[in-house]
Amino acid sequence: MPDGHTFALCLTHDVDRPYKTYQSLFYALTEPDRRRYHLSTALPGVNPYWQFGTVMDLEADLGVRSAFYFLSEQRLFRDRPPREWPSMDAWRLFAGRYDPADPEIRAAIRRMDEGGWEVGLHGSYESFEDRERLREEKATVEEALGRAVRGGRQHYLNLEAPDTWADHRALGLAYDASLGSSEEYGFDHGYGVHRPFDDGFVVFPLTVMEQSLPDPGEEFDRAREACEDLLAEACDNGAVMTALWHPRHFSEGEFPGHRRLYRRLVERALELGAWVGSPGQLYEQEGLADPPGGGDRRRATSSTGPDGDGPEP
Template sequence: MTTDWDPDGDGERPIPDGHDFALLLTHDVDRPYKTHQSLYYALSDSGRRLQHLRDLLPGRNPYWQFDRVARIEDKLGVRSAFYLLDEQPLRERPPGEWLSMDAWRLYGGRYDLTDPAIRSVVDDLRAGGWEVGLHGSYESFDDRERLRREKARVESVVGEPVRGGRQHYLNLDVPETWAHHRALGLQYDASPGSSSEAGFRYGHGVHRPFDDEFVVFPLTLMETALPDPGEDYDAAWAVCEDLLTEARDNRAVMSVLWHPRYFTERDFPGYAAVYRELVAWALDHGAWVGSPADFYDAADLGERVDPAAHTP
């Protein structure tokens, strides 16, 4: 299999007219329900033990933050992408894994795409102009048929074909994973990146690994790579401002990931405020801001272009 993917290359930077750089907003929907995590936090956080145990009561679900994300973005006049996960539940894993901490981390507390609440929030997001895409499960990166089934299930909830997404835990087998994506009709992938390091590790632009209309948007920043804003907000914001400034100075395509649960102020103080400030800064400094699918259209990425024509 041939690929033109160059991890050391800078990529092409087709910034829409009237803008100085681009900021792509994404959210991986991993755990919209706080379940067994409450017990873990109660045991490890004696000072707030009662608070964590209260999260197990009926009607309490601090991780359900779709409305808050949508309100923040709507007030700023932007839209983002939410990637839905169709992960295998722990009960369907081999019994030998049921006592494994890794299995609980990977498969415990997941959600069901047939959940009426999930279907309802997806309908609301789509009606409001948000993108809903595919978050390929942990083992799908090298299993085309599994990914095909997951894509079909997500599309049955969305009600239309999905255009792209990101692999769970950023799992990739390059270029095979992207060949699966392209064969299944996806237009882009947003997986390459790090959960612990921020930066333009794969250049300042987008990549075309097969030299065609399928593109890759490297991940610049996941919120987990920031200093904890609840402990040092200024340090967290400084990382964001440095990245934004680099993006502006290089006409870059910057991509960020904020998991919806990080908008829970009680469990993750400061992360929502950093996100809001990041988006506002980008808008104030001439960025095109929105979802990857909207950027794909705005930048005419479906039309194969000469990368040199978009490199400053």
């Protein structure tokens, strides 16, 4: 671990939806007890999903940095065939997305980079098995950033191992963080990084996604205890632990308790002597590009699970 820390906590954020669009109406229809609130989020100038400043201020206050993975997804009406337009799955996957080249998104990306946050690639829903699509998406994010990205994570945790990783490596990425589950948390893939090709390409298993925990808005103490148990296990085993909080979950009006839980996760990790930062920072500081002795540094066998990024209207 860097500088003698007991374990590492890698902080990551998948930027799926920085704008609340049709979801305002969807939730107003499906959550009648909160209908007034969701309709209010459809008013001009109101956007509870834009939480970049909130996340960065929280992390800066704690003296840590994280990784934001940006998505260049297909658009429903621009890129998908008309036969898919009435499909709820198509709306969930392709409607209401964003373009990293948009001036507002590009400006946010540049602010992150200038402030020491890592900007990475969030491969689109179909790109895990389409190298050329992933190549184009990587170029889009890199153009917005102004330089190369080091790694990222596939949307919905889609993964075909080792083929997806071979694509990542061929495109010049140094790491992937897609191995894990949206429904369960824990060290199911071991306590260390994986080296599927016994070289400088590294896999950071996902330990916990916020939506796999008890709802902190209703059961904060249970969610906090789950996080503290994970941190204690990481500390006992000198683990590399990776956490994923989607930026929109920092909106208290949308997801009560999640911001508070994230702060407690980071605070407790620091109390336990953890190194806390982004996967790209750990990759650089630990010299992960150079396997010790040219051998296999894995602590667990690379594998995949039933993984998904969870239902997302």
